[in-house]
Amino acid sequence: MSAHGHESTAAARLPFPEVAAADAAIAERMAARRGGELSALDKLLLHSPPVADGWNELLGALRHKSSLAADLRELAILRVAVLNNAAFEWVAHKEAARRAGVTDAQIDALYDMDPAQHFDYRQNLVLELTDTATFEIAVPDLLFQRVRAEFSEREIVELMVTIGGYAMVSRFLVALQVPPPEGEVGSS
Structure with missing residues (x-):
């Protein structure tokens, strides 16, 4: 594998869902935290938009708002x-x-x-x-x-x-x- 950050061609156990228009804002917030693109993890979380939104907030706080070195x-x-x-x-x-x-x-x-x-x-x-x-x-x-x-x-x-x-x-x-x-x- 290379270290370029592109997704592997192997598939996860679940397919990526279609994002409903009502949930597009959640997907946009997730992509913004990642620098513009959704990861495979993010895409799978979008099977449950409320969980994906909460996950994004929690992990975003841990990565970007923590006082921990x-x-x-x-x-x-x-x-x-x-x-x-x-x-x-x-x-x-x-x-x-x-x-x-x-x-x-x-x-x-x-x-x-x-x-x-x-x-x-x-x-x-x-x-x-x-x-x-x-x-x-x-x-x-x-x-x-x-x-x-x-x-x-x-x-x-x-x-x-x-x-x-x-x-x-x-x-x-x-x-x-x-x-x-x-x-x-x-x-x-």
Whole structure:
């Protein structure tokens, strides 16, 4: 695959719906958040316009209105993609992580089950929280205390919603077998 961001020719489990005129404004808002084009994910969400609209607002807020540092946000998203084997999510966020200052070595390390040596303390804490929230759901008090000591209440809320939100994204993508945009899928 190439890294040009074009959709793969493989098909998802559901066809893309026809967008009713009454729902065109929702599709336009989604496309605007994406820089003018709908992704395969967006198109599939339009089977339920109210869900698509809410999804767009939530994910737009996480990506563009969060106080969480961009590198931490993208590390959490990419780690969720790895843990849930969500190739679409991985491809869609790999370049965003690079733009946020995440190195290629760090991106590659996200496939390690113990990537700690490649990251600073705050990044490692985000990855530990992401792994724990993904595998165990419940966050132990000791881990939460460490997170609380490093992050503001707003950052904690945004981090937890990012982890949970992108778990939702990955589950949607994987269950519907949405192929990734063309690009490197990763090493796992």
